[in-house]
Amino acid sequence: MKKDSKNLVCVVMFFVPFIWGINMPIMKIGVFYLSPMPYNAARLLWALAARMMISMFTGGYRPVARQDIKPILLVGVVGFFVSQMFFDHKTWMVF
Secondary structure (H helix, E strand, C coil), rough: CCCHHHHHHHHHHHHHHHHHHHHHHHHHHHHHHHHHHHHHHHHHHHHHHHHHHHHHHHCCCCCCCCCHHHHHHHHHHHHHHHHHHHCCCHHHCCC
């Protein structure tokens, strides 16, 4: 492994736990101002924008193939919206 690769691994190994560590306080502050569903939607939109910018600037961006759009949307709906319904205890009162 090259020295540059080792340095990048070390930076990432520091950065990921740091992000996980500040996640809870930031979420508590965010949910104080917004209800959980809009806050989570805003959080994911910011993450998408950040990821798209990183991908474009690093040259790692590849457009999604047309036939892959439908399965990606299906996984997104099931993985996000349906699971969030079960995490929000107020949603259970509707059923």
